[in-house]
Amino acid sequence: MAPRADGLTLALPKGRILKQALPLLRRVGIDLAGVWEGEHDRRLLFELPARPERPGGARVLLVKPVDVPTYVEHGVADVGIAGADTLGEEARDLYEPLDLGIGACRLVVAEPAARPTPLRRGMALRVATKYPRLTLNHYRSKGIQPEIIPLFGSVELGPITGLAEQIVDLVESGETLRQNNLREVETILYVTSRLIVHPASLKLKQAPITALITALRDALATDGSGSSARTAARPTGSEGTA
Numbered sequence: 001m002a003p004r005a006d007g008l009t010l011a012l013p014k015g016r017i018l019k020q021a022l023p024l025l026r027r028v029g030i031d032l033a034g035v036w037e038g039e040h041d042r043r044l045l046f047e048l049p050a051r052p053e054r055p056g057g058a059r060v061l062l063v064k065p066v067d068v069p070t071y072v073e074h075g076v077a078d079v080g081i082a083g084a085d086t087l088g089e090e091a092r093d094l095y096e097p098l099d100l101g102i103g104a105c106r107l108v109v110a111e112p113a114a115r116p117t118p119l120r121r122g123m124a125l126r127v128a129t130k131y132p133r134l135t136l137n138h139y140r141s142k143g144i145q146p147e148i149i150p151l152f153g154s155v156e157l158g159p160i161t162g163l164a165e166q167i168v169d170l171v172e173s174g175e176t177l178r179q180n181n182l183r184e185v186e187t188i189l190y191v192t193s194r195l196i197v198h199p200a201s202l203k204l205k206q207a208p209i210t211a212l213i214t215a216l217r218d219a220l221a222t223d224g225s226g227s228s229a230r231t232a233a234r235p236t237g238s239e240g241t242a
């Protein structure tokens with residue numbers, strides 16, 4: 001096997017994306033089995049031992065999903081995995097060579113099914129969200145300058161409690177919206193997780209990074225899970241933004 005992650009540091013998102021990323025990473029020689037012991041394991045840094053095909057070993061950092069781009073942008077990690085939602089929220093100097101197809105969901109506008117708010121240019125509107133920048137851009141394109149109410153979770157409570165008229169949040173199955181009597185108004189962004197690379201690492205560690213990208217691309221091409229996730233999240237012909 002060709003060296004694929006030799007000497008690289010990877011920043012991986014804890015939580016739901018990690019679960020989907022692990023089988024893919026295993027296929028390209030980054031195997032956390034027997035190293036990371038699962039969600040109860042509180043360690044955050046793992047050294048993958050050197051092997052004949054990876055003489056320099058590899059290092060894995062487990063970080064909060066929203067922090068992955070920060071580790072890569074600062075060059076602490078050479079590569080990382082981050083959702084298009086996280087990447088779209090803040091402009092960063094990162095190379096984004098590959099859509100991994102995992103972590104598929106959508107960033108949508110939603111509101112109470114029984115209390116829709118018709119939108120008019122220049123209207124006053126309160127919108128609760130974890131994504132202030134993507135949200136502002138979306139409403140500004142409609143001539144609306146909303147008051148953004150920043151939340152870090154349970155965003156669906158916003159319109160139920162009267163905190164906001166609308167929300168912008170991620171939808172996967174649609175179950176959270178449904179159980180809270182909310183309806184989707186519009187999709188802002190089709191989200192999947194991307195491989196991100198520190199630009200300097202791409203030059204300084206060109207061989208292992210190119211090998212990793214190629215191996216991941218090959219694994220995705222022969223693995224139904226990546227492409228099916230993409231298909232589920234994104235209608236044919238759409239590209240990133242809705």
Ligand SMILES: Nc1ncnc2c1ncn2[C@@H]1O[C@H](COP(=O)(O)OP(=O)(O)OP(=O)(O)O)[C@@H](O)[C@H]1O
Nearest residue numbers: 015016017065083084085086103104105170171172
């Ligand atoms: N149903 C979903 N809800 C939220 N994020 C999802 C969903 N499906 C896929 N994702 C992707 O997973 C990423 C991380 O989501 P996750 O909820 O694991 O992180 P988090 O919000 O930091 O978690 P926590 O609940 O621990 O704060 C999102 O940025 C998005 O790209």
Ligand SMILES: O=P(O)(O)OC[C@H]1O[C@H](OP(=O)(O)OP(=O)(O)O)[C@H](O)[C@@H]1O
Nearest residue numbers: 153154155169170171172173174175176
């Ligand atoms: O469409 P669904 O499959 O129901 O998934 C969407 C929900 O999942 C996420 O919340 P998460 O579970 O991360 O909890 P949070 O509200 O604390 O962010 C997201 O913010 C939605 O609330």
